[in-house]
Amino acid sequence: MPPRRRDRRSHRDPSPSPSRPSGPRASPSSPRLRLAFIVPPLLLLVLTVLHFTGLLSRSPPYPQTPGKTPLSVYDRGLVKRQVSAGEILAEHARVSENRSRRHFPNPVLAYVTPWNSKGYDMAKLFSMKLTHVSPVWYDLKSDRNKLSLEGQHNYDAGWVSELQNSGSLVVPRVVLEAFPGVVLLKKKSRDKTIELIVSECRDKGYDGVVLESWSRWAAYGVLDDPELRQLALQFVKQLGEALHSISSKSSTRNHLELIYVIPAPRMEGPNNQDFGPEDLLQLADSVGGFSLMTYDFSGPQNPGPSAPLKWIQYSLTTLLPAKGSASQVHSHMIFLGINFYGNDFLLSKGGGGGSITGRDFIHLLEKYKPSLQWDDKSSEHFFIYSDKGVRHAVFYPTLLSLSVRLDEAQDWGAGLSIWEIGQGLDYFFDVL
Template sequence: MPPRRRDRRRPRDPSPPPSDARAPPSASGIRLTLLAPVVVLLLVLAALGFSGRLSRSPPHPQTLQTTAHSVYERGLVKRDVSSREILAEHTRISEKRSQRQFPNPVLAYVTPWNSKGYDMAKLFSAKLTHISPVWYDLKSDRNMLVLEGEHNFDATWVSELQSNGSLVVPRVVLEAFPAVILLEKMQKAKAIDLIVSECRDKGYDGIVLESWSRWAVYGVLDDPELRYMALQFVKQLGEALHSISSKSSNRHLELIYVIPAPRMQELSNQDFRPEDLLQLADALDGFSLMTYDFSGPQNPGPNAPLKWVQHSLTTLLSAKGSSPSRNHSRMIFLGINFYGNDFLLSRGSGGGAITGRDFVHLLEKYKPSLQWDEKSLEHFFIYSHEGVRHAVFFPTLMSLSLRLDEARNWGTGLSIWEIGQGLDYFFDVL
């Protein structure tokens, strides 16, 4: 994946971290098949005069309310949904917070720049098997390796989550120069030791490792020898973590690896391939698959079209020698976005990520009409500000429920980016 294009993960004010999904190509393939009808639909709706205005609002805390009935029992999971209904219901959650609707593992990311996620992790810990605070970066400092992010550690928060049965597996981004880690034996050992020691010292249950995007930028994935060495590094880290027992779970420390979702029918060197999965599977505990950010400012559209999600799983789990091909589906944490996007449709391209707070503000002020796109199976609406038309795609209970059904059918888990960005009642579907 190429360098950062925008930050779906941070609030849009300054601006996803180093793992940003690449800007989708404009070549033919699954992208054009899915996106063309959406673009036409957006332009038609824009011509019809749907309007609204995006005005960033100051934080306005909402009071979380409980109700005896879930969103399913209240009839809220549907295609025909209105702004008024979302505004009235999004802070009301089922009082049965510990009752799980989704039976498989759920990995939830939490970011320091969106502190609401810390509270939601504690509140809904019974539904979250793994919680990954986005805390660490392993960097090169001249001839040294440095693990930055220790200052983010919150011992009380970690202990409380673990006492509730969740595994705490902080994310570590491998920012260090690949040549340092992959080609220098002592530095490779040092990198592994830094990560393992931090897990041991802080009492973590393992980590989530992110490195694929950095390796793509530096050309590591284009060189067969370097690619092999990169995969060997991940395996060695997994083996090192597996050699240590977690203090909270009486299991070995876990390693979950972040991987991009395939973009096109034909895989490129930058794609994570089925054979890569097979090579790593025995030494890892899971793969966090980034099935979101399908569209971008240059080609506005849905966040995660369901056909693309299906294509990603089919491609990734079709390796030769893995019979049946779904043997490894249980290791996949299927990516689910709790954020949305606001794209410009006129006067050039642009736009970016919005959180639930931004989405609610739009609904409160303009009460737009939400449309259901039959191609992507997502909701969106159009608004206009000073003659510039925008398209907003944001997850809804219906779009989330359909993607959870897909995960159930495949037997995969979920990985949510990230739980501080969505609407409160999203947790009812988990």
């Protein structure tokens, strides 16, 4: 993983997932034939809906600039299990005046979206706590054999420069929407795809990119075919090496880097669509890191926590060796996914509901004055409320749930990737 589009991909259901349709094929060993078929329109519609899922903020905006206090949330005794709605309402918009102090020492990647503009301001205010900032600006698409990089209009030269001058690396996200048959099976198109991305980095002075492609390849059936899967991994390696060959304008010591977005492993056991430890090892020498999507464990049909701690631990254990010196080789490349959004689920028959932002959460606290409960199993807070006879369950991050996950990441030597900073409460930045 917001108000218009959260880009959290499909919901994580802890029950075994049915295999995704990959279209008809003549032979399992014929990748050209397999990719020749167009994905069914229904599947494309589902992907589009998932990609643009989100609820418009329902409550009045709260102040864009947070208030200041000499004390951090730790000093104020706010990181705890017993937290009340009144306390959150009174404290959420106040942050420590020392915005350069870092409680979390490892790299922090923060996503920012154009449809949630508060993130732009938060990135500048707390740039000293963010090693990487990824504005969600680009989509690389194909029309038959023609490739195009869309999103250049989002570029804000002043904002990028201000972040880089503060020490943050700016690595915009690029979603590879192009048809895999074009990008993976045709060398000329593959080289052109890489050229488009590298040229945009060079022209705009970026420090690299965050690439998202795995979920698209899964939907097209690429990952079910060993030959195509290998071509997909080779493409990522080639892009990473091409970026690494160019020096960063904002730092003479660095080269452009590639951070690759990967899904969290399924708890019911791996399948072909999962990104596994073997895939990580293949890419480790060519990419700068992996943005691990450890959020969206639950969905409207299975209401529950966004990112149970045991699931996070399972994901890290599956991808990496046991904690210790052996794991440090690659654990430092993981940017552990942390959600700054939450969910408001309907508990009625048939389920329903969806994502909420910080201002939605504050609106619910003001209106219903709920009692927050701590769930030991997931290490998350939640509350129940009723509206027009329908019961709702709300799961939204709190200072303690975030602190627990930051401790876990630090124990592994991993970094963080936050989706996304415009959706959180102001005082969340104090824990970073």
